Amino acid sequence: MTGNNLADYLTLGLIMFSIGAVGVIVRRNPIVIFMCIELMLNAVNLTFLAFARFTPTTAALADRAESFMSGQMMVVFVMAVAAAEVAVGLGIIMAIYRLRNEIDIDEMNLLKG
Amino acid sequence: MGNFELIWWVLALPVIGFLIQSLLGQRIVGLFGRTYGKKVAGTLAVLPIAAAFVLGAGLTLTLLDMPATSRSVVMTLFDWITVYSISIPFEVVIDPLSMTMVLVVTGIGSLIHLYATGYMAEERDYTRFFTYLNLFIAAMLILVLGNNLAMMFIGWEGVGLCSYLLIGFWYKDIANAKAANKAFITNRVGDWGFMLGMFAIVAFLGTNADRFPTGDGRYLSFDRMLPVLASLLSENPGIATLIALLLFVGAMGKSAQFPLYNWLPDAMAGPTPVSALIHAATMVTAGVVMVNRMHVVFEFSPVASGVVAVVGTFTALFAALIAFGQTDIKKVLAYSTVSQLGYMFVACGVGAYWAGMFHVVTHAFFKALLFLGSGAVIHAMAHEQDMRWYGNLRKYIPITTATMTVGWLAIIGVPYLFAGFYSKEAIIAAALGNHHATFLGGSTEFTGWLLLVGAALTTAYMTRMTLLTFGGAQGRWQQPETYEAAHADHHAHADHGHHADHGHHAHAHHHGHAHEDPHGFFYTDEEMERREALEPHEHHHHLTPEYKPKEVPVSMWVPLAVLALLSTGGTAYFMEHHHAFQNWLYPPFGGEHGTGLTMIKGHPVIDPEAVSGHPHGMLGNKMALVGLSVLVMLIGLAYAWAVYGKRLPDKEGFDMSRWAKFRLWAMNQFGYDAFILKLLVYEGGKTVGNACAALDQKVVDGIVNLTGVVAQGLGGLARQAQTGYVRGYALVMLMGGVALLVYLVSALSGGVR
Amino acid sequence: MTVFMVLSTIAILAALGVVLFSSPVRSALCLVFNFFTLAFIYFGLKTELLGITQIVVYTGAIMVLFLFVIMLLNLGGPQTWKERFEFRTVLGFGFGFALAAVIASQVFANFQYFDKPQAPDSFGSPQALGRVLFTHYVWPFEIASILLLIGIVGSIMLAKRKL
């Protein structure tokens, strides 16, 4: 799978991100919206890893592991945050469903002033 | 050089005692049982103080071995405050002044602790009491030992706090709580003055920082500050006056001088050992110690010194007059304390600082003795404090009678035989020979003459007290008809701000509580009843004619005996002989007359020859002054004997309406206390409060409400945008994101390529 | 190159499926496919550990949780919702494209010529990752663990009917 350049990965990430962003806006089901957010997070993860793989490091940093590990570290933490977010988010959806017996996001407009 | 590290133990021992009492006290009492537990806890409270005294004595002996001009050692424990270039270490100074006070505080303190183990034996909160006492000793030691104003201020506030805690020891009694509040608040006024003085010094020194020889930042340490202050103030007498007056305000508060004296009589609400320890022997002398420590400031301001002397004189006379109107034995002693403190300030004012300290020491002996004796009397009389119920007690409590008589003779100044004579004589002599203080442009020699009048008054009221207590043919509580007739009045009287020991405390619960605490600020009636049920005051007795006063236990009369011994003339003679005490505090260095200042290891001293002048020159010889003293003493004695020799005069009976106008007036402090309360607390407070409330409601709230109204209006506008539709928000977010990106692209990379 | 093209095509199709399927179960399934292919793309980037973590965390845990919730609430099935046509939808698509266009312009302008991997091939191995994670990034790591703990507690608090 060598022979790809950075722009290929970035393009894939970009397309996924845009699809996710559009999905967040057009879908009514909060669970699907959540999924779209996960999609966006993954698109970003992909770009992180692609940059980590392709970005040249300066000579001074080249022999330090951290210099090209930070992209992967970011992905690790994104995954951790995503996991926590999903756990809490789905819990909230469950609670809302229990309270109102439906989870249409357009019906959840109690936040308005 | 001795082992001056031991000074930390002197400081630490009371703290250790405090920790033991506070953290383990109840456990110890629980561990050893009620009877023995209290004994063990009491012993553990006395021991640290006594040990500190022993260490202090050892250090003093070490100091005595050193040459007189090098008796000043500064010990630093750690860096406490460091701000920019100012550093204030936690440091103590060991010099004659501080060690004198250490000996007084720990010595008398340990005696009083010992006494208190007996006096408070029936108290439920036994360990709490000793917790406070030990903490007080620690704070007082910090005050006297501290080598900078900030440390002195810790002690200053610490003793104030302990005083508050101990006055309000029986805090369930609303009157005690109020007395504690009064003491604390009045002290705050003084502290305010002290702080301002401190700030003035800091500001003054800060603008002249280049005058300091070294740059280690210890600007507030006495050994650094005082020499610089001496040289600076000699050029700026106006600033010297300002600082001196501000510091004196602080001293007024702590040492109960005229405008701020009125907390001290109320402080008699605390247990009697507290009155003896704090309000006679140690804490109230803090002002005198401070003036001695900072005397260089007063030295350069004759005007401020004059004010000090005049205020002292006025206080001495005023309090002595008030004492005539008091019927409570402890109150008489309280006003006598105020009066004697006035003497000390006169000494400081006229430049005889050593005489002030001398009187501090002798007064500590005999006033502690008198207070403890009065405690013994109260103990014997089942917590009855009104002298009008006493009489003929010499028959029942001989030891107390004997020791208290010594105290009485000491305070009235019987020549050569008793301690009070020496110090009082020194003060009056210095005042008469004053050429230091000026007041309204003139010399203050008249203070000496007024003090002689005060001596007569002192003799008179102290004799009155002694005769009413121990004299007479029959105890007045044994006269049933008198007792019955006056009973109701007695109680009504007791309920009105008469602050007594345990006995009274119960009275207030039964009668006055509900009226005195209308808002239920302290306790509701039900709560009081519950507390009463939990903790009955089993030791409250009404005196019946059959009552027989009992002599106090050993632990109480031993301190009395020791103090009586100290109050005799021997110790004072020893100290006064060949100016020993004066030379100890202010060693002679042979300076010229004039300001007569020199620095001994950073601490300025006055040449005793320069300031004490020639007091006897005025009267020709020393014996003339002694003769005058004896004369005024005899006048006082004669008056008191004439009035009180046989019995309680009718015009001081239980019927207040038949009292002499002067006495009623004196009893109410010539209306001063009520006036102050009305002016500052009730009317003045109300006026200021109303003004503040109006300001707050109209102006401040107006501004606040205005912001609210504005925010409401803006919010009403912004509210329109909030639809509550999550997806709508997401869309706006996306739009914003796109806009931001477009901007970034065009701005940072020169447009979309 | 071909493998990547295949994988990315699958990934894009699956991503489209997430948005376009009306049944949430099918959306979730598409997302699983997407994540799974992404994991293989990660392998291609030599980040093996993250690729496998992607499978464990996303497909193995997060998506199971999604499916679980969907089934528990019985959201899929017959009564799938009709999406209402709204002006907002059009705007959403429009701005989505705008976003893609703006970013794409930058991507193609600036990153076209990075075609040589710079990081060493072993940079995604468990050893390399672990060494950095537990030395240089140990505090973020601990904070992330606390975050997860809070997430657990929070979801329990939310989900329990009665504590």
Add this chain to the structure above:
Amino acid sequence: MTDWLIQQSPAVQATIRVLVFVLPVLIIVPGLIWWERRLLSWMQDRIGPNRVGPFGLLQPIADGVKLFFKEDITPAAVDRLIYFVAPAVALFPAFAIGATLPWGPHYGPLMHWTPIADVNIGILYILAISSLGVYGVVLSGYASNNKYSLLGGLRASAQLISYELAMSVSLAGIVMATGSLKLTDMVAEQMKPLWGWDAAAVFQNWFIFTPFGFIAAVIFLICMVAETNRAPFDLPEAENEIIAGYHTEYSSMKFAVFFMGEYATMFIFGGVFATVFLGGWNMLPVNWDVLAAQVPAVAPLARVMDGANYWLAPLWFLGKCAGGITFYIWLRATLPRLRYDQLMSLGWKSLLPMAVANFIVVAIWIMCTKLYGPAGGWIAMFVALAIVYVLYLNVVSATSKSGWYAQGRIRMTEGAEKRRPIALVDPTKEVRP
């Protein structure tokens, strides 16, 4: 032979390996079904299938033919796409999971044949792929549009998520002891002298012989049974409650695919257990070459055994997998099915804490070995284990009403005549009808 293999392109290499090592699994599955039925019937004092072929060996083939030709019913209300995809999804992990298992030595002439991919994330790969197994169950349960199926699917997903944790943590201890995620490294580690004791170099250090490894093995074994939805953890297909669980609506070959997936997974998990705890492809825990060097008397025999051990390695491995299957069947014949809450509390309250404690013990052991040498390490481990055991007794067991500790308490309080048998049913709890 090896040279020829490594000269091929990687894709071809992988394909050859897959053919060599995955196809047999497919072939073995019918044999496993036969073995299960026969063994089970022996255990239940029955005869079992014995009509088709010798010993009924051809019975599975007959079954397969039957299933092929049965009518494939698709209920009307199913979610069609998912309904069809689900069996494939269920089968996929069963075959993919074996990709990193070493069937033979990692040295010598055979080294490049196995495993299919010797990646440095081997054990994580197994965990990751096995976690995908839940999708087949969940999706089939959902797609069937049947309450029983849905319940089965939900149960399966909850069960798999729960037990995967304990399994991962128990394996994490082994990973830490090995210092590598590679399965070949694990096998190599197990060929070192027993307990790191050079005097015992004759014996191999199989992890199941070490204290921590034994505990991890027990936990792993239980989790593995739960992961494959086998008795006594076959809640997703508990026939007396929810008919057949997630595959209620499946028939014909789609049903058979589920079964194939299940048996293949069992087989592979047996292989995983063998690899991680039982010394991989080694025949016996004996280092034959060391034996030959140390005891000259048996040297010739030892050399023969060494050769057998090396050249017939896949056979020994297969044997261990078969042993694992036999264990599964034995469990099924012996233990009754757990109730669902018991399943959950076993997973979360017993296995997971035990696994975590074991993990910590391993960490302590490694630290102390580094600091004080092997002896100090072992002493520290036993002390740590004792502490954990006491803590377990006092905390975990004392707080639950059904723990051993509580049982003891109940016995002590109730006296001998009221002694209850230790039952899986909580004696202190009222059983709701």
